[in-house]
Amino acid sequence: MKVYKIPEATVMRLSIYSRYLHQLLEDGVNTVASGDIASGVGVSSAQVRKDLAYFGEFGTRGVGYKVEELYGHLMKILGLDQNWNVIIIGAGKLGSALALYKGFEDRGFKVTSILDVDNKRIMKQIGDVTVESLDLLEER
Known part of the structure; x- marks a missing residue:
């Protein structure tokens, strides 16, 4: 098996593709062409195909990609x-907002600890x- 160094830009685009495919799934779309993905995320269809080619062969020429299948592959990649368990450092406004954001849990990120240096915030429930x-960071 050939090993490729995946460009960072490609990895970033995979995340964008996965969000786009997630939206298509929610909209009930079953199949999508590389051109549709490209126009939906602002890149060329050739770029979409090149990015996906790093990880194998997906889709059918002239037909496109099965949205659910491609989304599953991207999530695995x-x-x-x-x-994933997550620790948030800082319980101020931003840390609290992050801790309460339900979108993380939907994507597999569970906030297990919130740590802060401010004694006024310690023992507060978020x-x-x-x-x-x-001080408990190393234990976590």
């Missing part, structure tokens, strides 16, 4: 087909998580 001291 990006490591989003599994659950969603289902209690803020703890940043």
